[in-house]
Amino acid sequence: MNKSPEITMSPRQAQTMVDGFKLEDDEIRQFTANEVIQSFHAGVQKGQSIAIELEQKAWFRQIRDNAGFAAMDTLKVIAFLKEIGISVLSAHLKIESRYSISVLITVSTSDYVKEVFTQVYNFVSALHAANTNELYSVDFQFINKSEHFDIDAVKNAGFTSSFTPLEK
Amino acid sequence: MPGKAHAAHNEEVCDLLLGNGKYPDWVVTTAYYAAIYYVDQKMFPFTIGMEPEFRTFNQYINRKGGKPHKVRLDLVKARLQGCYDNLKWLYESCDGARYNSYQVSPEIAKEARRRLELIKRAC
Numbered sequence: 001m002n003k004s005p006e007i008t009m010s011p012r013q014a015q016t017m018v019d020g021f022k023l024e025d026d027e028i029r030q031f032t033a034n035e036v037i038q039s040f041h042a043g044v045q046k047g048q049s050i051a052i053e054l055e056q057k058a059w060f061r062q063i064r065d066n067a068g069f070a071a072m073d074t075l076k077v078i079a080f081l082k083e084i085g086i087s088v089l090s091a092h093l094k095i096e097s098r099y100s101i102s103v104l105i106t107v108s109t110s111d112y113v114k115e116v117f118t119q120v121y122n123f124v125s126a127l128h129a130a131n132t133n134e135l136y137s138v139d140f141q142f143i144n145k146s147e148h149f150d151i152d153a154v155k156n157a158g159f160t161s162s163f164t165p166l167e168k
Numbered sequence: 169m170p171g172k173a174h175a176a177h178n179e180e181v182c183d184l185l186l187g188n189g190k191y192p193d194w195v196v197t198t199a200y201y202a203a204i205y206y207v208d209q210k211m212f213p214f215t216i217g218m219e220p221e222f223r224t225f226n227q228y229i230n231r232k233g234g235k236p237h238k239v240r241l242d243l244v245k246a247r248l249q250g251c252y253d254n255l256k257w258l259y260e261s262c263d264g265a266r267y268n269s270y271q272v273s274p275e276i277a278k279e280a281r282r283r284l285e286l287i288k289r290a291c
Contacts, residue, residue, distance in 0.1 A: 110275070144264075146271060150266075
């Protein structure tokens with residue numbers, strides 16, 4: 001193999017050589033700005049979609065957690081009603097917002113018209129006051145469940161999930 | 169503000185329908201809409217702290233906002249606690265009739281009339 005030719009030059013000649021590749025300042029500025037802008041855009045888009053994905057995951061996690069808390073509170077309401085001689089037939093959950101849940105509880109018509117039934121309103125008020133925080137609140141509604149009960153009407157009102165321990 | 173006269177007017181319709189027997193769903197509705205005017209005329213006017221007086225329920229809603237039926241229930245709970253349970257029962261019976269295809273039983277209609285009477289006496 002032939003050896004590369006030895007190049008000898010003076011420092012001044014070397015400097016001239018280097019200067020021959022010199023980019024003008026604004027060329028450099030434009031080049032790097034474009035690179036930065038392109039990188040920024042790529043990063044922003046990627047960053048945005050990542051941020052959206054993370055936010056969605058946080059939403060789902062919060063809602064799932066709150067549904068769990070609502071289930072625990074629903075069990076407490078069921079237990080209270082049992083103490084006053086009233087049986088719960090079904091319960092249905094509605095997501096009002098990321099931090100707010102409503103639960104519709106049904107009882108028989110004969111239980112619904114009992115004088116004692118309305119004691120549950122104070123119970124759920126106290127439960128609401130005790131358990132509400134900036135990330136979670138639950139409201140309870142009640143209605144009788146007759147032979148004309150229409151689960152589609154319940155779902156149309158937003159109560160899309162039924163409490164499975166009560167489902168037959 | 170529809171006052172006691174309008175409450176009495178709705179109560180009369182409630183009694184007519186209860187006597188008729190064919191419209192229990194409307195018995196509940198008229199009972200609720202009689203009750204709300206009884207409680208309104210009992211609660212208003214009032215003041216909160218240094219705020220200007222709230223002369224009527226509509227004025228309260230206009231200044232404070234919120235869903236009227238829920239706001240009224242909260243007000244009744246705070247200011248007319250003796251009526252709260254009965255009013256809430258009437259409201260939920262009225263609002264929840266849709267879940268039973270508006271087929272309201274005679275027992276519920278009768279109970280609605282009874283609870284209206286209790287509210288009227290307390291007002």
